Amino acid sequence: MEIKTNAKIRIRLESFNHELLVSSCRKISETLDITSLNSLGMVTLPTSKRIYCVLRSPHVDKDSREHFEIRIHKRILEINYDPELPIIDLLTKIDLAPGVFYRICLS
Structure with missing residues (x-):
């Protein structure tokens, strides 16, 4: 009697643009549909925001400020396979x- 163990891969994707992130997840899942996977799941992680406050004119008006923010969207694809x-x-x-950062973790 042979017992097959399932291996697990986690792919963590990060991007500033959520549309690129969704299309990258779709591209990975379409590529892996060819093989016989046990399961493929996507987990959406919370979006992190960095907010920067900048003075418009550093020498005169302290009350005049601009706010800029950077949002980092994150997803994890979890793949169980033989x-x-x-x-x-x-x-x-x-x-x-381009613009999508990804890490492949084996476990």
Whole structure:
């Protein structure tokens, strides 16, 4: 009796543009639909915001300020698969859009 263990891969995606992030997740899931996966799940993480306050004129008006913010959108793709499949080779060959940062974690 053979017991097959399932391997797990987590891909963490980050981007300033949420549309690029969604299209990258869709591209990864379409690429992995070819193989026989046990499960593929997407987890949406909270969006982090950085807010910067800048004086409009540093020498005169202290009351005149501008606020800028940067939003970082994050997703995690969790993939359960059989270790015999070449999933890692497929993931490294995927060409994602520029502006999407991703990390592949094996467990």
